[in-house]
Amino acid sequence: MGRSSGAQLTRPAPGGTLFSWGLKEWRLGRTKGDNALPEPALRNLTVISVAASRHSAVATADGEVWTMGHNDSRGGGGHGSPPLDASGQLGRGGTSAPGRVEGPLRGKFAVQAVAGRYHTMALTEDGTLWSWGLNDWGQLGRSAVGAASATDPSPCTSGPSCHSGIPAPVAMPAGVRIVGAAAGRYVSMAVDSEGRLYTWGHDGCSNGGKLPDREQAYKPRLVEGELKGKRVVAFDAGYVFWLAATEEGEVYTCSSQDDGYAGTLSNKHAPNQAGELGRGGDPLLPGRVTGVLAGHKVEAVAAGREHAVVSTAEGKVFTWGGRELLLGRSGSPKEPGQALGDLLADNIRYVSAGEYHSGAASHSAFYGWGSNDYLCAGVGRHNPVQKLKKGRDRGDVMRPARAGGPVAEGGWQVQAMVAGFQHALGIAANRGGSWESKPRFLQANDTADASPSPSPSPSPSPSPTRAPSAATVAEAAAAASTSDPASSATTTTAAGAAANVSSSVDATASAPDYHTRYLAPQLHPMRYNVADYVHRYRRSDRFNLIQAESPDIWKVLPPNYDRRYKNPCWVAGERLRCVPYFHILGVSKCGTTDLYHRLSKHPQLFESKNKGPHWWDECPYPAKGECTAPPNGDFDGYVDLFSNAAERIRTADPQVCDCGITGEASSNTFTAASGVYLRGPSWDRNTTVTMPELLREAAPFLRNIIIFRNPVDRYYSAFYYYRWWVKDQPPPTPADFHKAATDEIAVWRGCVEAHGQKYCVRHYHPQQLVKGMYSEFILDWLHHWPRDQLLFLRNEDYSAAGREHMEAVLKFLDMRRPSAQEWDQIMGMKTRNKNSDKYKPMLPETRAMLEAFYRPFNERLAHTLADDRWLWRDPPKGKDSQPAADASTAQLQAAAGGDAATVQAA
The missing domain is CATH 2.130.10.30 (Regulator of chromosome condensation 1/beta-lactamase-inhibitor protein II)
Incomplete structure (x- = not known):
């Protein structure tokens, strides 16, 4: 593109x-x-x-x-x-x-x-x-x-x-x-x-x-x-x-x-x-x-x-x-x-x-x-x-x-x-930007009122919505690695600079609209319905390669969709079949379940049989059993997960609205990018096709929603969540988590040293630590999907301004504004899948270590999305809110063992 x-x-x-x-x-x-x-x-x-x-x-x-x-x-x-x-x-x-x-x-x-x-x-x-x-x-x-002519001699x-x-x-x-x-x-x-x-x-x-x-x-x-x-x-x-x-x-x-x-x-x-x-x-x-x-x-x-x-x-x-x-x-x-x-x-x-x-x-x-x-x-x-x-x-x-x-x-x-x-x-x-340049540099004797206005150029100091000073850190690290790759002293200096950059508090965080101002630039009117979109869509030049990875998909999909419906649906025999209009791609433990169930309270949304089937990342081709889509685990079974929704879409009163939709929320789809999963684990398969590329060709009309959460808190939540099946042991303690996090960071470093960062991300090694490296997955999505069809939300902002975020999601999906009674149902719902009140706060030294570890990944994400909110400078809420703010840069570095510089250089 x-x-x-x-x-x-x-x-x-x-x-x-x-x-x-x-x-x-x-x-x-x-x-x-x-x-x-x-x-x-x-x-x-x-x-x-x-x-x-x-x-x-x-x-x-x-x-x-x-x-x-x-x-x-x-x-x-x-x-x-x-x-x-x-x-x-x-x-x-x-x-x-x-x-x-x-x-x-x-x-x-x-x-x-x-x-x-x-x-x-x-x-x-x-x-x-x-x-x-x-x-x-x-x-x-x-x-x-x-022959020659006057116009073409x-x-x-x-x-x-x-x-x-x-x-x-x-x-x-x-x-x-x-x-x-x-x-x-x-x-x-x-x-x-x-x-x-x-x-x-x-x-x-x-x-x-x-x-x-x-x-x-x-x-x-x-x-x-x-x-x-x-x-x-x-x-x-x-x-x-x-x-x-x-x-x-x-x-x-x-x-x-x-x-x-x-x-x-x-x-x-x-x-x-x-x-x-x-x-x-x-x-x-x-x-x-x-x-x-x-x-x-x-x-x-x-x-x-x-x-x-x-x-x-x-x-x-x-x-x-x-x-x-x-x-x-x-x-x-x-x-x-x-x-x-x-x-x-x-x-x-x-x-x-x-x-x-x-x-x-x-x-x-x-x-x-x-x-x-x-x-x-x-x-x-x-x-x-x-x-x-x-x-x-x-x-x-x-x-x-x-x-x-x-x-x-x-x-x-x-x-x-x-x-x-x-x-x-x-x-x-x-995406909501200005059309005019703003003057910034003046000649020595000019004044701000001078006419004509001098030419604008970027200021060398950081703007409130970006972290350009990280360029200096990255250049120092690159120069250090070029001159003396083995110099730990130089690397530590670069890490210290990175820590200083990120430890400053975003001055805009206190603005009244801080939690919502990033939403409007992401919202744009939908230009085409699904049928017109598919008709205008130009297949990738790699389509034959992509199709060969999942041929069962294209055996089921129609050449186009029924334009009577807003949702992608088609008539097959005597029944209407439908596939999702939207996906909540993830990330796991970031609020995907809560968002999906609040959306389901809207009269226009018809739920699937399985809120998050994980078919795209877990059900391999060729199919090996029912997986999450009975009876065979193939694409035909996946489409049947939306049969109830299809029937409700078919029987909805056309005099009221033909705008019923369905969707799904498989929370690992986002982190299935970067060659990690493609219809099951793909790291040992001889393929260059990625999940975003496959989804783009199969459903180019999709509206995709991604929720990020401070990766430190997401990692801690996952640590407890994925132990729900352990019934005969006492729950782990914050000290247990500290040991597990320390061990996994060591595993990560060893993997990077032996195989390189890309290999370790692709192999999810170790899985839950890697899932918080959002920057390593986002590029695949941005490369294959128009920005208009991606809505990025931050869990902390979603929690602080829930009504405003739901309004943005409904606008992104082109759904009608709810009535007052419908709003009461949507916002009155108890928070789903919340477990943070079931475990104790993590230890201060654990948070400091993990914040330093994730810092370079957050910086890259902030640069990619051009917004400092993705640095997660907000202080953590609850009983463990003071340690990270009180810890000095040196303590953060010591706790992380210089990992920020190591990852930055990698």
């Missing part, structure tokens, strides 16, 4: 607002506002794909392609082509201002836009790739079909001045369905539905390392060699090379044999001269990049002029090629190294690489570094993160810095990011 740069992987973003920054031209899609900051553009369009070079192209939620910016090849042309005043990359007539591309694309539904140096491509939902613009090296991939396949301003299909091999594309300077790339990579134009990587004859270069060729048999999932093309990531997370690079100067140099630059390949070996054939990337799963890639930026499943960023300014780190540019700066404390999902600048983004922030001469870094003017040049308001940004603008203020969800020649674009969906 928008995971790489020019390629944006193979799937569009859910849809949001275009953001732009950099050189102030129409390529930004705007000429107003502050071009030094990411600010909204084309606000009347919902954008699902963005592409950038000297021009920009976007695909909208309506399937249209819009272009803007330069339509010429001045300053270039390629390999013997004179610069053209109209090389045609805008694909339309008119000016450089934004305009719709029509012609042969009219009526086609575009899902991806791609921009090369002087050419453009668009992918339509039927798997056809279209191209237009400069074609001097066959980069359009078009055969010579048709050159139906040529290649050669000097060959170009076309009208979209036409790329001549892919027969039967090939394209699912994603990328474009460089004079090379184009595409991946088909089987994950195979093709290139054409100025590139010999698909031709045995030999540059094809110019008149034959337009033919798409399959890239093989070391990539043969590999499934490519992310890819991008730069000026002189391209890179591709496989399903396994491996990265391969290859030189396109362009010297970066259109072949105009008397002495051409040798391939890999700038270290852009990040490896040794034959530069003209695909080769794997290893070094520090070994053991990391790369998921997003971007290629600049001659440097690469990639991000991993853990949200880390690695760079190579070019010079230090572009890498965001020191060290050799010829091999991968981890980028430092502000982004170390964030979970990076998107990366970008321009000519002389780089970028990255998490779900909540943009980051930029490199030359800011054209304001491409997004940090604004006068910002001290830059090496300001004498007499200027900008300079070089040597380390990744958080960009400013509305996204930096919160309330936006980033969905994509790309870098152009002298600008950058992104997509972000509004």
Whole structure:
């Protein structure tokens, strides 16, 4: 979902607002506002794909392609082509201002836009790739079909001045369905539905390392060699090379044999001269990049002029090629190294690489570094993160810095990011954020009332809704591990810094609306009913792989649902069958049972036979008995769990409402992500499919609710709860819990040391301790599910403001507002499944130890959800409320044995 740069992987973003920054031209899609900051553009369009070079192209939620910016090849042309005043990359007539591309694309539904140096491509939902613009090296991939006309003077396949301003299909091999594309300077790339990579134009990587004859270069060729048999999932093309990531997370690079100067140099630059390949070996054939990337799963890639930026499943960023300014780190540019700066404390999902600048983004922030001469870094003017040049308001940004603008203020969800020649674009969906930038930096003699207003940029001090100072801690830990991995003294210092960061009290906690203010930004009107949603939904390109893990699901599900009902239902024979409209995904011991039963008091909700069947995470395929869904434990039995609800939905009075719904609350579904459970334990199965991915394909309409609780309290509650079956022994004591927690932390450390953190999370080792590591599971859900369909609640806030939280849940599920009498039933219900009054408070030293242990995971969760409430700085309630507040940082560290730093580094 928008995971790489020019390629944006193979799937569009859910849809949001275009953001732009950099050189102030129409390529930004705007000429107003502050071009030094990411600010909204084309606000009347919902954008699902963005592409950038000297021009920009976007695909909208309506399937249209819009272009803007330069339509010429001045300053270039390629390999013997004179610069053209109209090389045609805008694909339309008119000016450089934004305009719709029509012609042969009219009526086609575009899902991806791609921009090369002087050419453009668009992918339509039927798997056809279209191209237009400069074609001097066959980069359009078009055969010579048709005759010259006034609007399309050159139906040529290649050669000097060959170009076309009208979209036409790329001549892919027969039967090939394209699912994603990328474009460089004079090379184009595409991946088909089987994950195979093709290139054409100025590139010999698909031709045995030999540059094809110019008149034959337009033919798409399959890239093989070391990539043969590999499934490519992310890819991008730069000026002189391209890179591709496989399903396994491996990265391969290859030189396109362009010297970066259109072949105009008397002495051409040798391939890999700038270290852009990040490896040794034959530069003209695909080769794997290893070094520090070994053991990391790369998921997003971007290629600049001659440097690469990639991000991993853990949200880390690695760079190579070019010079230090572009890498965001020191060290050799010829091999991968981890980028430092502000982004170390964030979970990076998107990366970008321009000519002389780089970028990255998490779900909540943009980051930029490199030359800011054209304001491409997004940090604004006068910002001290830059090496300001004498007499200027900008300079070089040597380390990744958080960009400013509305996204930096919160309330936006980033969905994509790309870098152009002298600008950058992104997509972000509004979740209650501001549309305007707030000025923060002034020149030395300016005043706050000065006009015009100076450009805003992010403040280096922490905002009340985030914990950016953790970036400093993370960077210190990363630097320490690089310089001396065995230095326990350095690690302890980093841990102490982390403890100091998190021990401060959130000043906003005393605000009257603290417990409820995070709800509204998560609530959005439902745009489509279930039937329309499924009709519009585009299957994942991994669908065949996903389906093979649980084929019994798709044997039962209908091709679409009956639009007479709000709930997903269909007629099978003489009966109505229904599946859940919503899931309460978990987490166990966080209040899922109470929420479900309060919802069941609403007249529109019809309960299932089993409130939490745990079918998705416990009933394997092939079925091995009834499991929780008699008689066979298969999907047909699971659907029958909702037969009573289906009958009530069928017989409900249509004059009153056809809006009855059903749902379930299996409290371990959320923590079945990250490869832990998939129709039963999955850690020893040869699969890359995860629970969020399976659920998304099986029920893309689901509304999902997740409740988190302070992981320390959740762990303590689970310790007692999962001993209910022990009848002949006295209940455990707080001292027993302290010993158990100490032992399990030791088990965890030993596992991490032996196998790495990812392995230990995936193996639930040890189970209840791991379940409180919410940050390790949330990324799978955020990657596969639109943020609109996820509602995150905090148990402590739910307890403090129950009525307001129930109102938010009902709005999230689009259920009518209850009457006064119905509210009395909903809120008058006794709290369900509450056991905290049945055991004594935990020991002070236990709480201190566990708070220190969970701190790095909470910090990552807070950054991911952009809210400090997930740090759980609130003092615990009850008799054990004072120890954690009274304990010093040193005592916390001593009790945890430095575990915070250990986990942070891992």
